[in-house]
Amino acid sequence: MRMPxxxxxxxxxxxxxxxxxxDMYLPAFPAIEASYGGIAGSAQITLATWFxxxxxxxxxQGMLADRFGRRLPLLAGMLLYTIASAGCALAPSLATLASLxxxxxxxxxxxxxxxxxxxxxLSDGLAAARMMSRLMxxxxxxxxxxxxxxxxxxAVGDWHLIFWVCTAYGAxxxxxxxxxxxxxLPEEARTRLSPGRQAERFGAILRERGFLSHAxxxxxTMFAMFAYLGGSPPVFIDIYxxxxxxxxxxxxxxxxxYIVGSQFNPAVLVRFGAWRVVRLATxxxxxxxxxxxxxxxxxxxxxxxxxxxxxxxxxxxxFIMPNATVGALARHAQHAGSASALMGTMQFxxxxxSGxxxxxxADGTARPMAALMVTGGVLAVLCDLARPRA
Numbered sequence: 001m002r003m004p005x006x007x008x009x010x011x012x013x014x015x016x017x018x019x020x021x022x023d024m025y026l027p028a029f030p031a032i033e034a035s036y037g038g039i040a041g042s043a044q045i046t047l048a049t050w051f052x053x054x055x056x057x058x059x060x061q062g063m064l065a066d067r068f069g070r071r072l073p074l075l076a077g078m079l080l081y082t083i084a085s086a087g088c089a090l091a092p093s094l095a096t097l098a099s100l101x102x103x104x105x106x107x108x109x110x111x112x113x114x115x116x117x118x119x120x121x122l123s124d125g126l127a128a129a130r131m132m133s134r135l136m137x138x139x140x141x142x143x144x145x146x147x148x149x150x151x152x153x154x155a156v157g158d159w160h161l162i163f164w165v166c167t168a169y170g171a172x173x174x175x176x177x178x179x180x181x182x183x184x185l186p187e188e189a190r191t192r193l194s195p196g197r198q199a200e201r202f203g204a205i206l207r208e209r210g211f212l213s214h215a216x217x218x219x220x221t222m223f224a225m226f227a228y229l230g231g232s233p234p235v236f237i238d239i240y241x242x243x244x245x246x247x248x249x250x251x252x253x254x255x256x257x258y259i260v261g262s263q264f265n266p267a268v269l270v271r272f273g274a275w276r277v278v279r280l281a282t283x284x285x286x287x288x289x290x291x292x293x294x295x296x297x298x299x300x301x302x303x304x305x306x307x308x309x310x311x312x313x314x315x316x317x318x319f320i321m322p323n324a325t326v327g328a329l330a331r332h333a334q335h336a337g338s339a340s341a342l343m344g345t346m347q348f349x350x351x352x353x354s355g356x357x358x359x360x361x362a363d364g365t366a367r368p369m370a371a372l373m374v375t376g377g378v379l380a381v382l383c384d385l386a387r388p389r390a
Contacts, residue, residue: 010180011118014074014111014173017081021108021166022050023146023251026233027244028159035159036094044359047230049098051352053105054112055345061113062341063198069185070114075177077110082170089163104166109344111173116340118184120329148252151245198338205332205339213387214327215343217282217380219350221320224289224376226351228254228310231358231369239364240303250307254314261318274323275389281319282384286377288312293370306366313373320380327387350376 025032029043036042057077064073084104091097153161205211236242236250261281268277292309300306325343332339354372361368 006180007118007182010176011115013176014078015115017078017108017111017169017173018054020146020169021081021085021104022047022229023255024150024153024165025159025162026147026229026251027150027237027247028154028162029233030237031154031159032094032097036097038094042094044230044355045094046098046101048352048356048359049102050105051226051348051355053102054109055348055352056102057106057109058113058341058344058348060106060341061110062117062338062344065114065117065185065341066191066338069183069187070118071177071181071183074110074114074181075174077107077114078170078174078177080104080107081110082107082167082174085163085166085170089160089167107170113341113344116325116329116344120332120340145252148245148248151243151248154244201338202342205342208331209386210331210388211328211339211343213383214324215346217278217383217387218321218324218328218343219347220376220379220383221285221317221324222347222376223350223354223379224285224313224373225317226354227358227369227372227376228313230355231362231366231372232310234362235306235366235369236303239366240306242303254307254311257311257315258318261315262322263318265319265322268319269323274327277319278323278327278387279384281316281323282377282380285313285316285320286374286381288316289370289373289377293367293374296366296370299365299367 032043032046033039061073061077081104084100084107087100088097088104091100149165150162153165232251233247236247237244242250265277288309292306292313295305295309328343329339354376358369358372361372
């Protein structure tokens with residue numbers, strides 16, 4: 001199938017539902033807690049249930065995509081996301097908001113899983129890495145704009161307005177899928193498996209060394225990233241007293257580092273090869289994370305002492321994530337939906353644990369966030385050592 005020139009834009013828009021829904025409401029954590037009378041850190045539970053919903057939803061989305069094609073599950077998922085987002089805006093309690101975030105994530109996971117599967121349907125190898133990097137560019141704009149937009153929305157309204165914007169985003173995505181998205185998985189390539197056979201397929205994917213090492217590498221990166229996502233609002237807003245719009249701009253600057261890394265990735269791959277690029281990126285990631293932990297141990301008075309290492313960490317992740325994704329799916333063209341879903345589930349299980357842990361370990365410093373990021377860096381390096389050479 002010939003790929004339309006606008007298709008990466010649409011796939012990036014759909015995949016960006018994750019960072020949009022995660023990052024835009026981060027500056028609203030204190031406001032959400034105040035609205036419901038919760039204690040400091042209680043809003044973290046809504047982030048943890050969002051991650052848990054992504055983990056659960058991606059398994060189901062992958063199975064549906066391999067059976068019914070890419071288009072129909074995407075349409076249903078984006079519609080569910082839209083309805084649940086409206087529910088979040090109207091939630092009467094923190095518990096209800098947390099529950100609806102779980103449902104919202106199940107719907108939103110379709111855009112994240114199936115955009116990767118569509119890339120694998122249409123390309124592999126260096127071509128897949130190039131296309132994945134184009135998606136990362138579009139997805140990377142979301143973390144830049146989302147926290148800033150969240151801060152601006154809080155300046156003109158309350159936190160409920162953020163979820164109404166998510167509702168509109170979901171509605172646009174639903175219409176775009178219905179009107180524009182072509183089907184990339186032909187009828188003859190679809191599989192109809194019983195639950196037992198599907199479990200066997202997942203087991204076979206997990207036993208493949210290339211998938212497991214690359215998927216866990218991405219999981220370590222996600223573990224660190226979501227320690228940052230969950231830990232940075234209280235660090236910069238509560239500890240360093242940055243205004244939400246200022247925090248949004250800082251967050252966007254770090255996201256820009258991720259974009260720059262992902263966009264240099266294809267050119268660097270051609271020059272040095274994927275093996276060397278991933279090896280250097282994982283080690284650079286761990287080295288900067290350890291540096292951050294050392295700085296955080298001294299509880300510095302200047303916020304930029306924490307922000308600069310975070311910026312560097314995000315840049316290294318721009319090289320790791322596209323290559324980890326391509327490496328995990330490379331040997332699974334016949335069941336890319338299941339492999340993509342399994343990889344996404346693994347990553348967001350780790351993200352959910354990290355998002356919950358950073359709230360539970362909060363001690364009024366940046367140390368818990370930094371320690372969790374080091375843990376993710378260690379896992380990424382260990383998985384790099386375990387991945388096959390070819």
